[in-house]
Amino acid sequence: MFSRINRIAAPAVARSTRGFASSSARQTKVAVLGAGGGIGQPLSLLLKMEPLISSLSLYDIRGAPGVAADVSHVDTYSTVKGYPQDQLDAALDGANIVVIPAGVPRKPGMTRDDLFNTNASIVQGLAKACANVCPDAHMLIISNPVNSTVPIVASTYGPKFNPRRLFGVTTLDVVRSSRFLSEVTGDKPEDIKVTVVGGHSGVTIVPLLSQTPQAKSLQFGGAEWSKLVHRIQFGGDEVVQAKDGAGSATLSMAYAAAKFTNSLLRALNGEKGVIVPSFVRSPLFEAEGVDFFSSNIELGEEGVEKIHELGAISPEEQNLLDACIPDLIKNIKKGQDFASSA
Numbered sequence: 001m002f003s004r005i006n007r008i009a010a011p012a013v014a015r016s017t018r019g020f021a022s023s024s025a026r027q028t029k030v031a032v033l034g035a036g037g038g039i040g041q042p043l044s045l046l047l048k049m050e051p052l053i054s055s056l057s058l059y060d061i062r063g064a065p066g067v068a069a070d071v072s073h074v075d076t077y078s079t080v081k082g083y084p085q086d087q088l089d090a091a092l093d094g095a096n097i098v099v100i101p102a103g104v105p106r107k108p109g110m111t112r113d114d115l116f117n118t119n120a121s122i123v124q125g126l127a128k129a130c131a132n133v134c135p136d137a138h139m140l141i142i143s144n145p146v147n148s149t150v151p152i153v154a155s156t157y158g159p160k161f162n163p164r165r166l167f168g169v170t171t172l173d174v175v176r177s178s179r180f181l182s183e184v185t186g187d188k189p190e191d192i193k194v195t196v197v198g199g200h201s202g203v204t205i206v207p208l209l210s211q212t213p214q215a216k217s218l219q220f221g222g223a224e225w226s227k228l229v230h231r232i233q234f235g236g237d238e239v240v241q242a243k244d245g246a247g248s249a250t251l252s253m254a255y256a257a258a259k260f261t262n263s264l265l266r267a268l269n270g271e272k273g274v275i276v277p278s279f280v281r282s283p284l285f286e287a288e289g290v291d292f293f294s295s296n297i298e299l300g301e302e303g304v305e306k307i308h309e310l311g312a313i314s315p316e317e318q319n320l321l322d323a324c325i326p327d328l329i330k331n332i333k334k335g336q337d338f339a340s341s342a
């Protein structure tokens with residue numbers, strides 16, 4: 001099966017593109033597509049508090065001008081403009097980063113894949129517009145199922161696809177891992193860093209707890225470890241059930257998306273050593289038929305600078321990875337088939 005436990009360093013993804021000037025710290029335009037929604041609204045507020053953003057462009061088929069008017073009163077540096085349904089191209093004009101939380105959320109009993117029929121076309125439509133209007137923008141995809149929507153965006157871009165600039169946002173899994181592990185060990189969550197690899201759905205979410213010093217006391221394969229891994233993999237269900245039909249994670253997701261956006265902005269502005277997990281076009285499991293995979297990514301001034309290998313993992317984590325790969329292949333292919341048939 002997937003027996004390579006110690007993987008050596010991957011070559012940096014070498015593809016140069018037209019630049020995002022490192023001097024643009026005070027001139028970065030970020031567009032949020034789906035800004036009127038449960039994630040979009042708090043995310044817009046958090047991005048308004050981000051000093052590395054100079055201009056926020058808020059788009060939704062419903063309510064974006066209202067959200068923009070509201071957020072624009074916050075006394076921070078950036079300007080904010082809202083765009084209604086028929087002004088998508090104007091919203092995207094000049095965008096350096098596009099964050100997409102547009103689409104329907106789950107209700108209890110649904111899987112993320114059950115959202116595919118609705119969200120695939122929403123994301124594809126938005127990706128087409130981005131490919132036309134701001135083809136060099138960094139694309140941050142939140143809409144589920146992420147394992148399929150990211151491949152949809154890549155295929156929709158066709159020859160314009162730049163693998164250094166497309167990211168599936170899996171940061172919520174990282175955030176949950178820190179928090180949930182802290183509840184087990186008593187350590188401070190802000191001190192805990194867990195590398196979560198694979199994808200963003202159930203068993204495709206693989207937390208590499210063996211690489212986290214605070215998790216060393218766990219007995220790998222034991223009940224406590226299994227319970228923790230299950231909670232990380234199915235944390236989204238906790239929120240969906242608690243919201244009881246009113247949607248899925250929005251506030252923690254907005255926090256996670258703002259955190260990822262901040263990592264990218266820092267790297268685009270020249271900070272070195274920014275390394276975070278994200279679901280990207282990846283060579284790591286290409287030989288097994290996996291085109292996209294989440295692992296630690298070093299971010300740089302052009303986006304993806306280097307895709308890190310997994311490093312040493314435990315036999316129990318290898319089992320998790322073995323379970324992840326077949327699902328991931330199916331999810332990715334579903335997205336690619338959708339895009340190629342459209």
Ligand SMILES: NC(=O)c1ccc[n+]([C@@H]2O[C@H](COP(=O)([O-])OP(=O)(O)OC[C@H]3O[C@@H](n4cnc5c(N)ncnc54)[C@H](O)[C@@H]3O)[C@@H](O)[C@H]2O)c1
Pocket residue numbers: 033034035036037038039040059060061062101102103104105106115119122125126141142143144145146169170171172173200247248249250253
């Ligand atoms: N990646 C993650 O970790 C993660 C976490 C939580 C939620 N999600 C996903 O994020 C998506 C949004 O969740 P939510 O709770 O904000 O949902 P929501 O229903 O509250 O908001 C979605 C927004 O998208 C808008 N929208 C729909 N079609 C659009 C289009 N064509 N263009 C622009 N906007 C459009 C809607 O009008 C709405 O305002 C869901 O698919 C959800 O599953 C992902």
Ligand SMILES: O=C(O)C[C@H](O)C(=O)O
Pocket residue numbers: 105106112144172235236237239240248249
């Ligand atoms: O669970 C969901 O459907 C939303 C999101 O993917 C999450 O992990 O919370």
